[in-house]
Amino acid sequence: MKKILMPLLMVAALALVPYVGVEYAGLGYLFGVLIPYAAAFLLVAGFLYRMVDWLRRPVPFNIATTCGQEKSLDWIGQQKLECPPTRRHAALRVLSEVIFFRSLFRNNKAELRKGPDLAYGSHKWLWLGGLVFHWSLLVIVLRHSRFFFMTPGPFFQFLEDADSFFDVTVPALYMTDVLALAAVTFLVLRRILDAKMRVLSLQTDYFPLFLIAGIVLAGIGMRYVAKVDVMPVKVLMLGLMDFSFNPPGEIGALFYVHLFLVCVLAVYFPFSKLMHMGAIFLSPTRAMPNNSREKRHVNPWNAPVRFRTYAEYEDEYREKMKKAKLPVEKE
Amino acid sequence: MLFCGAALAALVTITALRLDGGGAETVPAAGPAAVDSTVCIAPTEYMRSHHMKMLDKWRDEAVREGERTHVTPDGRRFEKSLKTCLGCHSNNRMFCYMCHLYANVKPTCWNCHLSPIEIPPQ
Numbered sequence: 001m002k003k004i005l006m007p008l009l010m011v012a013a014l015a016l017v018p019y020v021g022v023e024y025a026g027l028g029y030l031f032g033v034l035i036p037y038a039a040a041f042l043l044v045a046g047f048l049y050r051m052v053d054w055l056r057r058p059v060p061f062n063i064a065t066t067c068g069q070e071k072s073l074d075w076i077g078q079q080k081l082e083c084p085p086t087r088r089h090a091a092l093r094v095l096s097e098v099i100f101f102r103s104l105f106r107n108n109k110a111e112l113r114k115g116p117d118l119a120y121g122s123h124k125w126l127w128l129g130g131l132v133f134h135w136s137l138l139v140i141v142l143r144h145s146r147f148f149f150m151t152p153g154p155f156f157q158f159l160e161d162a163d164s165f166f167d168v169t170v171p172a173l174y175m176t177d178v179l180a181l182a183a184v185t186f187l188v189l190r191r192i193l194d195a196k197m198r199v200l201s202l203q204t205d206y207f208p209l210f211l212i213a214g215i216v217l218a219g220i221g222m223r224y225v226a227k228v229d230v231m232p233v234k235v236l237m238l239g240l241m242d243f244s245f246n247p248p249g250e251i252g253a254l255f256y257v258h259l260f261l262v263c264v265l266a267v268y269f270p271f272s273k274l275m276h277m278g279a280i281f282l283s284p285t286r287a288m289p290n291n292s293r294e295k296r297h298v299n300p301w302n303a304p305v306r307f308r309t310y311a312e313y314e315d316e317y318r319e320k321m322k323k324a325k326l327p328v329e330k331e
Numbered sequence: 332m333l334f335c336g337a338a339l340a341a342l343v344t345i346t347a348l349r350l351d352g353g354g355a356e357t358v359p360a361a362g363p364a365a366v367d368s369t370v371c372i373a374p375t376e377y378m379r380s381h382h383m384k385m386l387d388k389w390r391d392e393a394v395r396e397g398e399r400t401h402v403t404p405d406g407r408r409f410e411k412s413l414k415t416c417l418g419c420h421s422n423n424r425m426f427c428y429m430c431h432l433y434a435n436v437k438p439t440c441w442n443c444h445l446s447p448i449e450i451p452p453q
Contacts, residue, residue: 146434146435150433151435152435157435167439170383170384170386170387171383171436172439227380227381227384228380229376229379229380230380230434230436231379231430231433231434234433234434250376252380
């Protein structure tokens, strides 16, 4: 129970910090300008550090995981995506993972029934929930470009129009707001309701979920319920994009809660499991082509060893060997 | 399947039992355009963040319920109409346009109504 409540309390406390700071201490400049810059710097620097660190690690073995037929005899079909023979196919496999969460689609669940009888079945809820969650967040982030750019361009306009397609409520309800909230609720409940998942889950699993839920709730609250004047928000955001240090105008405290939680997420990102965003492109089991039978994989850890062949040995001692009547290969 | 069936049944029931389905009721006459103030219906700060909510509320109350008079907390009376707003705010043709362009927000008002920017200057 503690590992669920602690992250929840932490997110609540973090949400309270900017509220108190702006409402009662007038720290709008700190929470509106300084902290966002620091958080953005830590996100970029931390992300690059982790990626470069991983890229420099040697891969001693070719450990591509496969789940399909490798190239074999002509009359045996080859599954190029499941068992990628080239880097191009491996890249395609990684992309299908990134875009469609392909391996989660194969998720199974084991269930002990009366009998006793162990039954396995397809279990696609995590795949669906995860896909909805990630795609909604992507659309939400891209949609926010209307705050960061003067005119975001036709693609972002299309995204916004499509997202508010149903045109209910004023301002128009975004589908992704509902979907993201539903998906994050499912992802939390999935960990809490199942006994097995409850044991497996850690504080670091709950914290990002609660944090993202807090960000989404603050954003939804700002748009639909406790309205915030959007003009000074855009002035501030355009200013941040220009690296200006102008103080923010009069903005409701809820905006600072939203912004500060985003900053917390940005700082938390490089030091946590959220790095799977970059790591999925580097994981050797997925990103390496399975070509160990065509191409020798040399461990980069191997120190250069000076071998002495028998031919070299014989070249050196041939005369002595002949005198000792030892057989030689070359006269 | 069962869930879809139940949802459909519930939807049909709700639609059938709707109170305003008749269409026989008399539409009350529009109230007088009682603009008795040169000051806005609410403080500027409030209107900046909440004007869309206010317009939406006015639209619902005036068009759907026929209550066309808005009384402010300090007792001033206004007709719930876009004309009331534009009575003052159309003196700047860019009034709506500028901010909505800047914030990249496209209101649906001008799908039907005439925007101040569409009225040629005298």
